[in-house]
Amino acid sequence: MSTKLPPGLDQGTFDLAIKEMAAVVGSEWVFTSADDIDLYRDPYSPRRGQPDESIPSGAVAPDDLEEVQAIMRIANKHRVPIYPVSTGRNLGYGGAAPVLSGSLVLDLKRMNRIIEVNEEQAYAIVEPGVSYFDLYRYLQDNKIRLWVDFPGPGWGSPMGNALDRGIGGYRYETSIHWTQHCGLEAVLANGDLVRTGMGAMPNAKTWPVFKYGLGPDIDGLFSQSNFGVVTKMGFRMTREPQALMSGTVIISRHSDIHKAIPVLRQLIDQDILRCAFGLMSPAVEDAYKLDYPEDGPFWKLMERTEQPSDAEYDAFFTAAGKPAWTALMTFMGVEEVILAQWATVKKWLGVIDGVSFQEMPITRFPLSEEQRANTPMKIWEPSLSAFAMGTRVQGWPNASAGHIFFSPIYPMTSHDILRARFEFTHVLRRHKLRTVDANMAVLADRYGGIIMGLRLTQDAEENARVRAAYLDLVKVGAELGYAEYRTHAMFMDDVVDTFSFNNHALLRLTETLKDAIDPNGIISAGRYGVWPKYLRKS
Amino acid sequence: MTMSKPVLALSRRGAIAGLGATGVGLAVADRLASRPLAGASLYKIVYDDREVEGRHFGARFAAAGFATATVGDDPTWLWFDDLHHHWRRAGVAGLTTPAVALSLKLMAELAGVRAVIWGLHQIGLGRTSHDLSATKPALAAWKRQADAGAAWTEALHGMIVAAAAQPTAAARFTHASGAREDGAREMVSWMLAPVSKGSAGT
Ligand SMILES: Cc1cc2nc3c(=O)[nH]c(=O)nc-3n(C[C@H](O)[C@H](O)[C@H](O)COP(=O)(O)OP(=O)(O)OC[C@H]3O[C@@H](n4cnc5c(N)ncnc54)[C@H](O)[C@@H]3O)c2cc1C
Numbered sequence: 001m002s003t004k005l006p007p008g009l010d011q012g013t014f015d016l017a018i019k020e021m022a023a024v025v026g027s028e029w030v031f032t033s034a035d036d037i038d039l040y041r042d043p044y045s046p047r048r049g050q051p052d053e054s055i056p057s058g059a060v061a062p063d064d065l066e067e068v069q070a071i072m073r074i075a076n077k078h079r080v081p082i083y084p085v086s087t088g089r090n091l092g093y094g095g096a097a098p099v100l101s102g103s104l105v106l107d108l109k110r111m112n113r114i115i116e117v118n119e120e121q122a123y124a125i126v127e128p129g130v131s132y133f134d135l136y137r138y139l140q141d142n143k144i145r146l147w148v149d150f151p152g153p154g155w156g157s158p159m160g161n162a163l164d165r166g167i168g169g170y171r172y173e174t175s176i177h178w179t180q181h182c183g184l185e186a187v188l189a190n191g192d193l194v195r196t197g198m199g200a201m202p203n204a205k206t207w208p209v210f211k212y213g214l215g216p217d218i219d220g221l222f223s224q225s226n227f228g229v230v231t232k233m234g235f236r237m238t239r240e241p242q243a244l245m246s247g248t249v250i251i252s253r254h255s256d257i258h259k260a261i262p263v264l265r266q267l268i269d270q271d272i273l274r275c276a277f278g279l280m281s282p283a284v285e286d287a288y289k290l291d292y293p294e295d296g297p298f299w300k301l302m303e304r305t306e307q308p309s310d311a312e313y314d315a316f317f318t319a320a321g322k323p324a325w326t327a328l329m330t331f332m333g334v335e336e337v338i339l340a341q342w343a344t345v346k347k348w349l350g351v352i353d354g355v356s357f358q359e360m361p362i363t364r365f366p367l368s369e370e371q372r373a374n375t376p377m378k379i380w381e382p383s384l385s386a387f388a389m390g391t392r393v394q395g396w397p398n399a400s401a402g403h404i405f406f407s408p409i410y411p412m413t414s415h416d417i418l419r420a421r422f423e424f425t426h427v428l429r430r431h432k433l434r435t436v437d438a439n440m441a442v443l444a445d446r447y448g449g450i451i452m453g454l455r456l457t458q459d460a461e462e463n464a465r466v467r468a469a470y471l472d473l474v475k476v477g478a479e480l481g482y483a484e485y486r487t488h489a490m491f492m493d494d495v496v497d498t499f500s501f502n503n504h505a506l507l508r509l510t511e512t513l514k515d516a517i518d519p520n521g522i523i524s525a526g527r528y529g530v531w532p533k534y535l536r537k538s
Numbered sequence: 539m540t541m542s543k544p545v546l547a548l549s550r551r552g553a554i555a556g557l558g559a560t561g562v563g564l565a566v567a568d569r570l571a572s573r574p575l576a577g578a579s580l581y582k583i584v585y586d587d588r589e590v591e592g593r594h595f596g597a598r599f600a601a602a603g604f605a606t607a608t609v610g611d612d613p614t615w616l617w618f619d620d621l622h623h624h625w626r627r628a629g630v631a632g633l634t635t636p637a638v639a640l641s642l643k644l645m646a647e648l649a650g651v652r653a654v655i656w657g658l659h660q661i662g663l664g665r666t667s668h669d670l671s672a673t674k675p676a677l678a679a680w681k682r683q684a685d686a687g688a689a690w691t692e693a694l695h696g697m698i699v700a701a702a703a704q705p706t707a708a709a710r711f712t713h714a715s716g717a718r719e720d721g722a723r724e725m726v727s728w729m730l731a732p733v734s735k736g737s738a739g740t
Pocket of ligand 1: 084085086087088089090091092093095096108128151152153155156157158159160161163164165166167168228229230231386387524527
């Protein structure tokens with residue numbers, strides 16, 4: 001058996017480790033053939049088929065905690081780098097492929113037990129392999145009126161998504177899924193087992209209800225990192241509301257964003273607007289369509305070296321004959337309260353000239369089976385429909401082979417929203433990538449952000465341009481003070497490099513911790529820039 | 539009609555050759571016969587009943603005694619409640635929108651189930667072109683029927699039945715390929731089947 005192995009590991013040692021692991025999990029749960037390994041490559045890789053594509057050496061799939069511990073001990077003994085994934089669906093951010101090529105994927109999909117769902121206290125404790133669909137089905141089948149906040153495609157796992165600090169959306173306080181986790185259990189590199197938060201007390205009744213235990217708050221070390229293999233996690237869940245309603249705010253003049261944003265911030269601060277919401281320009285959407293001319297007025301504006309003035313933007317949007325901004329908001333809770341919230345939104349934003357509002361009918365819960373079937377937009381139900389963006393899209397004549405996400409965050413000010421849209425679109429124009437959408441600002445809490453999917457094709461040259469553009473986006477973002485909240489495995493070093501305060505003091509601290517907690521550097525080498533000592537650049 | 543030689547890498551695909559009313563590009567899956575299809579049978583046929591071609595396709599299989607299911611734009615619950623419980627044991631084939639085909643293919647791959655047929659059909663006014671990736675026997679079945687003047691949904695039926703009956707291997711390709719033709723409607727035909735030992739998914 002000849003495999004792509006990471007630096008420092010010879011075939012004999014690898015084969016021996018695989019044999020020992022097979023004795024733990026059974027040989028049917030060890031995957032080393034080319035066909036099987038193929039399934040752990042990143043289907044959305046910008047370097048697919050290229051010499052620098054990260055390809056695992058194999059995968060091993062334990063069924064329970066004891067098997068995970070045994071595998072970690074074997075990996076640690078033989079110094080085999082392993083790469084744990086929950087359901088491994090991190091497409092757009094690297095999939096199940098390791099950061100360090102040749103690592104062995106620790107596939108936790110078989111550990112798919114829902115340990116507990118407590119309806120009264122609105123929490124769940126799950127294993128890594130529990131998918132959003134599993135949890136949703138369980139709630140439905142058991143008529144439990146709790147919701148789980150999921151990401152766009154809803155196809156991954158609460159644990160994997162939370163560990164990568166993925167986002168979803170109907171309430172801003174639940175939208176960053178890591179914030180919803182409450183206590184976790186992890187296996188360390190040497191096979192030792194820890195529980196954090198209140199879970200560190202045996203038989204604690206408060207593991208999934210009180211986030212903080214006693215002493216240093218350790219949980220953060222396990223997210224976007226490589227300090228342990230997480231095997232259980234508590235999640236707070238959202239109680240099914242009495243009612244839900246969506247409304248759209250339509251702002252006709254572009255420059256009125258300067259008036260609207262301070263009002264929106266007030267609405268958030270006064271607990272009236274509690275969702276994460278998208279702010280976008282319909283006329284800009286048009287510019288991404290295939291029939292929009294390359295030298296059309298929007299692209300002319302974006303090709304300037306300086307941000308166009310408000311008057312120039314106003315002239316463009318007036319000529320386009322479409323509203324400058326729309327924002328879709330969701331309200332959930334007690335019917336009287338959400339009606340009052342929407343009325344307040346209308347009253348406060350209604351003072352801006354030319355603002356209009358559209359509202360959707362109220363949905364009242366619980367729904368009958370028939371109502372459930374007939375409700376068009378079920379924001380509480382996970383779906384695969386986001387994958388439509390994986391095929392052909394407007395403005396993209398060739399078939400897409402996936403995308404990589406660029407996800408910068410900025411403060412919620414009108415200045416920053418406009419700056420980010422202009423600067424990032426400008427970079428993409430420079431790289432002749434027209435079809436990447438920097439139009440939608442996602443606003444929540446105190447911040448805004450753009451989540452751009454940079455489309456890949458099967459053409460290596462085109463993908464090389466995407467890679468170059470990505471690096472440029474990171475650089476320009478850093479110059480503007482806009483950092484990414486999460487990044488693709490391929491660009492982790494580049495993005496972490498922008499967090500360089502005091503000669504990379506933060507990275508030096510995490511490296512110090514890494515050396516202490518995982519001295520052989522076997523867990524997820526290179527994840528979020530943290531490399532083990534033996535692979536570290538001086 | 540031209541048929542390309544077996545291709546060895548993802549990027550080397552069969553060329554599209556115009557043929558009057560029908561253009562066909564064929565690519566034979568690489569790594570032929572690396573492993574046998576586990577079940578060599580078909581569990582279910584999925585078709586988009588909003589499109590006339592989808593209905594023909596579904597009816598053809600139903601008439602031949604296969605179980606069928608319809609799908610529109612969202613395959614979520616068909617996948618979760620039905621297909622994923624079965625596709626590690628027997629194949630599933632369909633004629634759907636590209637987005638539905640892609641979602642199901644991604645979910646299948648995570649369960650160790652592969653696309654063994656992938657066809658992009660661009661249905662334009664007066665011309666339909668087909669860009670097919672499949673194994674040799676499956677493509678031969680298509681060619682036989684197309685040469686005999688059969689409707690393309692009929693040729694698809696022949697191709698899928700041939701793929702299900704023969705030990706074969708995974709086709710190596712990712713997504714619908716080929717530039718979009720002006721104004722054409724697009725459908726993707728696909729067959730997903732257990733090929734290798736797979737991964738730990740379901
Ligand atoms: C079309 C499309 C739309 C998307 N939209 C969104 C979106 O709206 N929001 C969003 O957040 N994402 C989105 N994604 C990205 C991605 O699909 C989801 O984030 C998905 O939930 C991640 O996959 P997963 O849950 O299987 O996590 P995994 O892939 O299992 O985990 C992610 C990473 O976390 C680490 N990890 C996972 N489990 C463990 C563990 N048990 N122990 C230690 N480390 C671990 C690993 O390094 C792993 O690579 C989208 C993707 C696509 C293709």
